[in-house]
Amino acid sequence: MTLPVELRHDETFVLNLGPQHPATHGVLRVKLTMDGEYIVKAEPVLGYVHRMHEKLAEVAPYAQFMPNTARMDYLHALAFNHGYALVVEKAAGIEVPERAEYIRVITVELNRIASHLLWWAAFLLDLGGFTPLLYAFDDREHVIDLLERITGSRLTYCYMRFGGVYNDIDDEFITGTRDFIKRLRSRMPSLYHDLVTHNIILIKRIKDIGFISAEQCRKYGATGPVARGSGIDYDVRKNEPFSVYPELDFDVPVYDECDSMARYMVRMDEMEQSLRIIEQALDKLPDGPVQAKVPKILKPEAGYYYSAVETARGSLGHRLVSDGGKNPYKLKLRSPTFSNLSLFGEVAEGMLLADALAFMGSLDLVIPEIDR
Amino acid sequence: MNRVEQTKAALEAIFPVEEQEQNESTQVAAEEAVENEPSIERQTGVITTPFEKHGSHLDVLCEPSQVVDIAVILDENDFFLESIAGVDWLKKEQLEIVYDYARYDHDQCRVTVRASVPRSKPVVPTISLVIPGANWHERETFDFYGIIFEGHPDLTRILLPEDADFFPLLKDYMP
Amino acid sequence: METSIWRPILYLVGIMAFAGLNAAYLGWCERKGAARIQRRVGPTEVGFAGLLQPLADGIKLMSKQLIVPQGVDGIIFRVAPVIAMIPAITSMVVIPFSGDIQGRAMELSVLLIFALASLSMIAVLLGGWASGNKYAIISSARAVSQNLAYEIPMLLTVIAIVMISGSMNLRDIAIDQQGGFWHWNIFRFENGHFLYMWIGFIIFFICSLAETNRAPFDMAEAESELVAGYMTEYGSMGFGLFMMGEYLNIVVGACLTVTLFLGGWDCPFGKTPGVWWFLLKIYVLIFTVIWVRWTYPRTQIYRLLNLSWKILIPFSLVNVLVTAALIKVF
Numbered sequence: 001m002t003l004p005v006e007l008r009h010d011e012t013f014v015l016n017l018g019p020q021h022p023a024t025h026g027v028l029r030v031k032l033t034m035d036g037e038y039i040v041k042a043e044p045v046l047g048y049v050h051r052m053h054e055k056l057a058e059v060a061p062y063a064q065f066m067p068n069t070a071r072m073d074y075l076h077a078l079a080f081n082h083g084y085a086l087v088v089e090k091a092a093g094i095e096v097p098e099r100a101e102y103i104r105v106i107t108v109e110l111n112r113i114a115s116h117l118l119w120w121a122a123f124l125l126d127l128g129g130f131t132p133l134l135y136a137f138d139d140r141e142h143v144i145d146l147l148e149r150i151t152g153s154r155l156t157y158c159y160m161r162f163g164g165v166y167n168d169i170d171d172e173f174i175t176g177t178r179d180f181i182k183r184l185r186s187r188m189p190s191l192y193h194d195l196v197t198h199n200i201i202l203i204k205r206i207k208d209i210g211f212i213s214a215e216q217c218r219k220y221g222a223t224g225p226v227a228r229g230s231g232i233d234y235d236v237r238k239n240e241p242f243s244v245y246p247e248l249d250f251d252v253p254v255y256d257e258c259d260s261m262a263r264y265m266v267r268m269d270e271m272e273q274s275l276r277i278i279e280q281a282l283d284k285l286p287d288g289p290v291q292a293k294v295p296k297i298l299k300p301e302a303g304y305y306y307s308a309v310e311t312a313r314g315s316l317g318h319r320l321v322s323d324g325g326k327n328p329y330k331l332k333l334r335s336p337t338f339s340n341l342s343l344f345g346e347v348a349e350g351m352l353l354a355d356a357l358a359f360m361g362s363l364d365l366v367i368p369e370i371d372r
Numbered sequence: 373m374n375r376v377e378q379t380k381a382a383l384e385a386i387f388p389v390e391e392q393e394q395n396e397s398t399q400v401a402a403e404e405a406v407e408n409e410p411s412i413e414r415q416t417g418v419i420t421t422p423f424e425k426h427g428s429h430l431d432v433l434c435e436p437s438q439v440v441d442i443a444v445i446l447d448e449n450d451f452f453l454e455s456i457a458g459v460d461w462l463k464k465e466q467l468e469i470v471y472d473y474a475r476y477d478h479d480q481c482r483v484t485v486r487a488s489v490p491r492s493k494p495v496v497p498t499i500s501l502v503i504p505g506a507n508w509h510e511r512e513t514f515d516f517y518g519i520i521f522e523g524h525p526d527l528t529r530i531l532l533p534e535d536a537d538f539f540p541l542l543k544d545y546m547p
Numbered sequence: 548m549e550t551s552i553w554r555p556i557l558y559l560v561g562i563m564a565f566a567g568l569n570a571a572y573l574g575w576c577e578r579k580g581a582a583r584i585q586r587r588v589g590p591t592e593v594g595f596a597g598l599l600q601p602l603a604d605g606i607k608l609m610s611k612q613l614i615v616p617q618g619v620d621g622i623i624f625r626v627a628p629v630i631a632m633i634p635a636i637t638s639m640v641v642i643p644f645s646g647d648i649q650g651r652a653m654e655l656s657v658l659l660i661f662a663l664a665s666l667s668m669i670a671v672l673l674g675g676w677a678s679g680n681k682y683a684i685i686s687s688a689r690a691v692s693q694n695l696a697y698e699i700p701m702l703l704t705v706i707a708i709v710m711i712s713g714s715m716n717l718r719d720i721a722i723d724q725q726g727g728f729w730h731w732n733i734f735r736f737e738n739g740h741f742l743y744m745w746i747g748f749i750i751f752f753i754c755s756l757a758e759t760n761r762a763p764f765d766m767a768e769a770e771s772e773l774v775a776g777y778m779t780e781y782g783s784m785g786f787g788l789f790m791m792g793e794y795l796n797i798v799v800g801a802c803l804t805v806t807l808f809l810g811g812w813d814c815p816f817g818k819t820p821g822v823w824w825f826l827l828k829i830y831v832l833i834f835t836v837i838w839v840r841w842t843y844p845r846t847q848i849y850r851l852l853n854l855s856w857k858i859l860i861p862f863s864l865v866n867v868l869v870t871a872a873l874i875k876v877f
Contacts, residue, residue, distance in 0.1 A: 015681050023771040037685060037848065047531040054516070055540055090427060126771045128762060128845025134585035201763055201846050218476065220505035221452045227476065234476040304484060306427035306472060308454075319457045319472060330541075332457035334472065339454075342508045353685070354772050354847050371531055 012040050015353075019048045023126050023357045026367030030344070030360075032353070039356055042348040044341055050371040057331040062088050062298045063162065065331070070156040072335065073369040075115040078108045078147075079311035081160040086242060087307035087318035088162050091300035099288040100164035101244045106281045107147060107159060109274040110177065113184070114143040115312035116267045116274075119364045123264070124196060126361035127205055132196055139187065142180045149173055162298065164291030174282055181275050188272065197268065206260035210359030212347055213258055220346075221339040224314025225270065226363060229263035231256035236310040248280045260362035267312075267364070297326050313337050313364050335369045375479040376420065376429045379449060383418045383432055383483070386441050421484075428472075428484040436487045436496040439471065443499035443506075446473050446483060453499075454482075456509035458517035462543040465491045467517055471499075489519065498524040516541035558650040562639045569798045570791035571601035573833065577794075580837040604787075611783035619780065620677040627674035628785045631792030634663035634670075638799045643718045645812040645822035652718040657705060660717075660803060661698070664758060667796055668694040671760075671767060674789065675777035686776030689848055690767035693757060696855035701754040703863035704747040707870040708732055708807050711742070717803075721811030725820060731810035742873055747866050748808045750859055752832075755800035757851065760793065762840035766848045797836055801829040 018029035027048035033041040053072065057065045069084045070077035082104055089096060096104075121136035144154050150167050151159040159166050196202060217227045227234050235252040237245045253269035255262035302324040308317045314336025321330035340363050348356040416438075421431045434442060443453075454472040461468060471485040489496055498521040500507040510521040511530040518539040521527055529536055538545060575590065575597065582589030590597025615621055641656035643649040653659060668691060675687025711732060712720040724731050735742040757764040768776035778789050805811060805828040812825040846854075 013681065022774060037689075047529075047533070050531040052540055058541075087427070090425065124844060128765070128769060128771060129843065130581070131585050131841050134587065138586065195842075196844075199843065202844050204850060205844065205847055218450065218452045219503060221454060221503075222505075232476045233478075239476075239478055240480050240482075304426060304428070304431070304470070304486075306482065306484065308427070308474075315454070315474075317454050317472065319455060319470060321457075321459050321470075330457065330459045332455060332470070334455035338508065338512075339505055342505055346504070352847070352849065354769065357772050 011035060017357075019045075023360065024367070025122055025365060028341075028365065028367050028370070032356075034353070037353050039348050039351050039353065042345045042356065044344055046341075047371055049368045051368075053372050054331055054333065057328050059327065061326050062092075062300075062328060065328070066160065067156070067158040070158055071368065072333070072372055073311060073313065073316075073366050074155055075118055075366055076108075076111055076312040077155065077157045078104075078111040078151075078159060079309055079316060081157060082108050082243070083307060083309040083311075083316045083318050085160040085162055086309060087305055087320045088298065088300065090307050091303070091305040091320055091322055092162065092294075092298050093300075094163045094294055095292055096163055097289045097292055098244070098286050099168075100290040100292075102281050102285050103165050103169055103290060104160060105244055105248070106169070106177070106278050106285075107151070107165075109277045109281075110143050110147060110180075111157075112312045113271050113274050114140045114147075116271050117143075119267060119312070120192070120196075123361040123364075124202075126357055127202065129196070129202070132192075135187075135191055135195075139184055142176075142183065146173060146176050146180065149176070161291060161294075163294040164289070166291075168290045174285075177278060177282060181279055184271070184275060192268065197264075203261065206264060206358055206362065207257075208259050208261075209355045210260040210263075210347060210351075210362055211258050212343060216343060216346065220343045222314070222343055223339065224310070224312070224336050224364075225263050225266040226314065226340045226343070228252065228254050228266045229260075229362075230258045234315075236308045236315045240308060242307070242309060244281070245277075247284070248277050250274075250277050250280075260359055263362045263364075270312075299324060299326055308334075311336060313366065313369070314340060333372055335372060337363070337365050338370050341365060341370055375475070375477065375481040379446075379451075379481050379483060380418050380420065380430055382445050382449060383430065383442060386434070386438055386445065387417050423480075423482070426484075428482045430481065430483045432483060432485045434485060434487050436469075436489050439469070439485060439487050440497050440499055440502060442485050443471075443502045446485075447502055449475075450477075451475050451481075451483065453503050453505050453509065456506065456513050458513045458519055458541065460491075460517065460541065460543045461488075462491075467491055467494045467519055469496055469513065469519060494519040495522055496520070497522050498527075500524055515539075518542070558640070562636065562650060566636045566639055566795055566798075567791075570794045571605060573794040573797065574604065574790065575601050576833070577837050577840075580834065581841045584838065584841045608784050608787040613783045613785055616678075616780055618679045620679070623673050623677035624780075625785070627670050627677060628781065628788035628792070630673065631667055631670035632788050632795070634666040635792050635795035635799055638663045639802075641717055642799070642802045643721050643806060643811060644825050646722070646820070648822055649718060652716060655715050656717045657709065657715045657720075660799070661702060661705075664796070664799070665694070665698065667792060670789075670792065671777050674781070678777065678780040680779050682773045682775075683777045683779050686767045686769075686773045686779075690760065690777065693760075693764065693766055693848070693851060696852050697754045697757040697859075700750055700855060700859040700863040701758065703860070703867050704751045704754070705807065707744070707747055707863075707867050710867075710871055710874060711735060711744075717806050721806050721813070724810040725813050727813070728810065728815040731808065731813070733808040742870055743866075744808065744870070746862065747870075748804075750863050750866070751804060751808065753859065754855075755804060756836065756839065757855070759796040759800050759836075761797065761836055763843040763846045764851055765840075765845060766851060769845055771845075797833060798829065801832040801836070804832055805829050 012033045012035050015032040015034045017032055018024040019027040029045040031043045032039050053068050069080040073080050117136040117140040121133040124132040148154045150169050150173055151157045212230050214230045214232050217230045233254050238252050250273045253266050255265050300322045302322050305320040308315050317334030319332035323329040416433045418432050421428055423429050451473040454474050457470040459468040466488045468488045473483040475481055513519050514527050515529050515532050579589040590600040593599040593603045638660050640650035641653050671690040672687045675683040709715055712723045732744050733748045735744045760767050778786055809828050813820050814824050
């Protein structure tokens with residue numbers, strides 16, 4: 001977008017977007033310096049739901065931090081579960097049974113679809129389309145029901161254990177998942193794409209808006225669909241294979257347009273890839289235990305450990321420092337949207353307010369994950 | 373592992389030659405040290421760590437003054453900054469800053485850069501002028517540990533309230 | 548004309564009742580319609596199928612305190628919602644519901660309606676300005692630029708209609724279209740030429756969506772950007788009046804569209820003209836408006852203005868010229 005007017009820095013006013021605002025999906029505050037409807041400077045102010053999870057990790061044994069992980073990215077909580085389980089397993093040298101790994105992948109991917117569906121709904125809501133929200137929630141409800149059956153909760157899961165998962169999946173879950181795959185595949189083209197993706201108003205709203213170059217992505221450490229919408233072929237599941245992802249065949253959708261539409265398309269395509277992963281994982285699902293024998297109190301040897309997983313929003317890193325004790329000495333969470341949001345100020349400069357909000361929606365922010 | 377060797381060679385250029393030689397001679401010992409005890413004990417330099425075990429290919433221990441040079445080299449090699457973490461080693465009276473770098477690449481190479489500063493004077497140069505994404509990460513580390521990033525354009529509280537007068541992740545912090 | 552004292556009173560009461568009922572029940576229709584489109588059921592609890600919901604809403608709104616926040620321009624803040632309602636109700640006076648039912652058949656009724664339509668824009672401007680809220684001010688600035696932009700193509704299309712009918716009286720325009728849908732202005736034949744008035748109809752319909760601040764042109768109350776736009780600081784009946792004014796504007800817009808293009812109270816098959824046809828037509832139009840709102844996302848303010856200045860105004864100008872040429876020259 002080219003600016004029709006020259007920005008004048010002497011006639012500006014400050015507009016507080018948030019902390020309570022319909023478009024910030026939580027309690028993010030953005031301090032906007034505006035010239036009319038044009039943004040001169042955008043400065044996100046974080047910390048409104050900061051709960052100091054990193055300190056909480058240090059004061060309790062390893063296992064007790066697991067429920068906290070789900071309280072950060074509440075939309076893709078299982079990936080946070082998974083990431084934390086992986087780093088502790090890496091540190092303590094725990095082998096995970098194969099069946100458990102497959103179940104982890106299936107549930108994480110189901111959760112990813114749920115997360116993308118909710119993003120899609122909220123994004124359309126940001127753009128003023130109300131109806132898609134209800135359609136997406138309709139589908140998401142099926143995923144949540146499936147996950148509730150085996151994990152026991154609907155949003156903040158605590159399903160993973162070190163060395164496995166808490167509960168085995170049953171035939172009803174498998175048939176339910178297969179039905180859901182069929183259902184989403186049949187609804188995807190007609191409902192999601194015909195009604196929304198090909199809508200001229202939507203295309204005009206998000207095409208060529210919010211341009212993030214690949215270089216900007218790298219400078220700010222953006223990952224996930226934000227980076228993939230800028231032509232960067234980076235997905236932790238492929239680049240740094242963990243769990244059983246190397247045994248499953250899936251593609252990483254990459255779009256080169258660098259705009260909000262590209263990020264939108266990446267997420268839409270990712271849902272289909274997740275369906276493919278689930279389908280294959282269900283086919284390959286081996287028999288066996290879902291939980292390895294793990295000592296009650298873990299004391300990983302002292303050292304530095306890092307493990308990354310791909311959440312719906314990007315690369316989630318756990319930096320674990322152990323001193324050989326039963327509590328983590330230090331657990332740093334590298335949350336993807338923290339880095340993704342740090343782009344916002346630079347990119348939003350000179351944008352119209354409405355475009356900036358559409359752009360913010362395309363970043364897929366989950367505020368508790370940024371604030372931790 | 374080509375990428376790892378390349379990066380290692382690039383990073384070793386920073387460290388003085390005699391130290392590097394020393395490193396190579398003690399590298400086997402250093403790797404064993406990684407396996408056995410906290411690798412904070414070892415000397416400055418670059419070593420290869422087993423990725424399956426530690427999730428990082430290269431482990432760089434450096435002086436606080438060297439972090440900017442390392443950031444420049446890694447930036448030139450198309451690395452991006454994953455995160456900055458602080459670690460409070462209370463018994464050694466040291467604060468450690470851990471930088472994690474990675475690449476958008478299938479030829480994966482993760483680099484961990486570590487630098488220690490005394491707890492009494494926690495000052496380290498900022499890398500946010502080289503890597504703008506470090507801005508928020510450094511603010512967060514300042515927020516939690518009180519580590520001063522010298523030259524940072526806006527070193528203010530980010531997650532805690534503006535008027536907070538404590539650094540919660542220090543081990544001796546009592547709420 | 549012989550007039551008894553009862554006639555104005557009767558029409559006053561009738562119009563107020565029609566306006567009030569529409570303002571209240573369009574809210575219900577919108578909620579039910581939106582619910583159906585979104586695969587929900589909508590209000591069901593209050594009364595049969597939630598039919599008493601508007602009443603409950605009204606009681607709730609009226610029983611709430613009218614909060615005038617600090618730092619607002621008190622008088623204008625209180626007056627603005629009233630100004631939002633008045634022009635909408637007043638417009639009803641000149642609308643011909645059927646051959647017999649009309650408050651007052653004025654010679655320049657088309658002009659009057661447009662004058663009143665501009666007044667409701669003033670209400671938005673005053674409300675937003677007096678609130679002293681940055682979102683409200685941005686919203687009212689948007690509303691004004693949007694209304695200005697869309698009034699021009701709207702008036703240009705009406706000029707074409709006035710040329711065809713040769714009158715600015717809504718009653719005359721409606722009478723001119725009696726006798727089946729082939730007589731309606733939208734499918735108008737004049738001098739053996741088809742006048743392509745359906746283009747005018749589409750322009751007019753888009754403009755009336757924009758004039759009444761309806762999606763996809765609801766820039767003034769784009770809640771994801773401007774919270775609630777000019778209504779942000781309003782609560783209780785201040786908000787209620789704005790909402791009702793908005794629904795009434797939709798009704799007036801639909802009435803105007805029906806009178807100008809769809810033959811007023813005329814039966815499509817030329818059999819039994821009457822007020823029921825008029826009502827049927829306006830509610831079909833209103834349903835379309837609701838349908839559009841719950842289907843499309845919102846557009847962008849500069850695209851909206853571009854649409855008006857770069858597409859609709861040139862098209863409506865060409866429309867006027869072609870119509871004039873077809874009627875008078877060929």
